Amino acid sequence: MSESCSKKTLAELVDRCRSVGMRRTQALESVLNLLLNSESPMTAGEIVEAPALKGHCDPATVYRLLVRLEENGILRRLGLRDRAAHYTIRHAHHHDDYIVCTKCGSIEELEMECPVEALEAEIAKKSGFTHLDHELEFFGVCPSCTASDSH
Ligand SMILES: [Zn+2]
Numbered sequence: 001m002s003e004s005c006s007k008k009t010l011a012e013l014v015d016r017c018r019s020v021g022m023r024r025t026q027a028l029e030s031v032l033n034l035l036l037n038s039e040s041p042m043t044a045g046e047i048v049e050a051p052a053l054k055g056h057c058d059p060a061t062v063y064r065l066l067v068r069l070e071e072n073g074i075l076r077r078l079g080l081r082d083r084a085a086h087y088t089i090r091h092a093h094h095h096d097d098y099i100v101c102t103k104c105g106s107i108e109e110l111e112m113e114c115p116v117e118a119l120e121a122e123i124a125k126k127s128g129f130t131h132l133d134h135e136l137e138f139f140g141v142c143p144s145c146t147a148s149d150s151h
């Protein structure tokens with residue numbers, strides 16, 4: 001993502017936050033900026049430890065902020081229920097689907113076109129629903145856990 005593009009996206013995200021009644025704070029901007037520039041979903045622990053936040057934002061504030069951002073649909077929560085949640089930005093116009101390892105909890109973006117767009121169109125047609133959306137998480141055992149299993 002180019003820098004100007006990510007600035008525009010950050011401004012749009014801040015607008016979305018304000019429209020749901022959240023205050024524009026340094027912690028809010030830092031969290032959004034960090035996740036926008038992150039290659040993969042991050043845990044709350046990784047977020048508070050990131051150089052952009054550590055020492056600048058109170059961890060308790062950041063944890064509360066993450067919960068509110070998720071409740072307001074700005075962030076998507078991913079991963080295994082019994083492990084640390086991972087957070088990623090929920091974009092207005094595109095989405096990614098993910099695969100999660102049930103052994104080590106690692107999360108990867110699917111490197112393929114969304115596998116269910118045709119299905120979504122069919123569901124819309126049959127149900128009469130419009131503005132369909134979905135969130136996919138596939139679960140399995142990652143290559144490195146598979147390799148260490150067979151020893
Ligand atoms: Zn694994």
Ligand SMILES: [Zn+2]
Pocket residue numbers: 095096097114115116134136
């Ligand atoms: Zn998809």
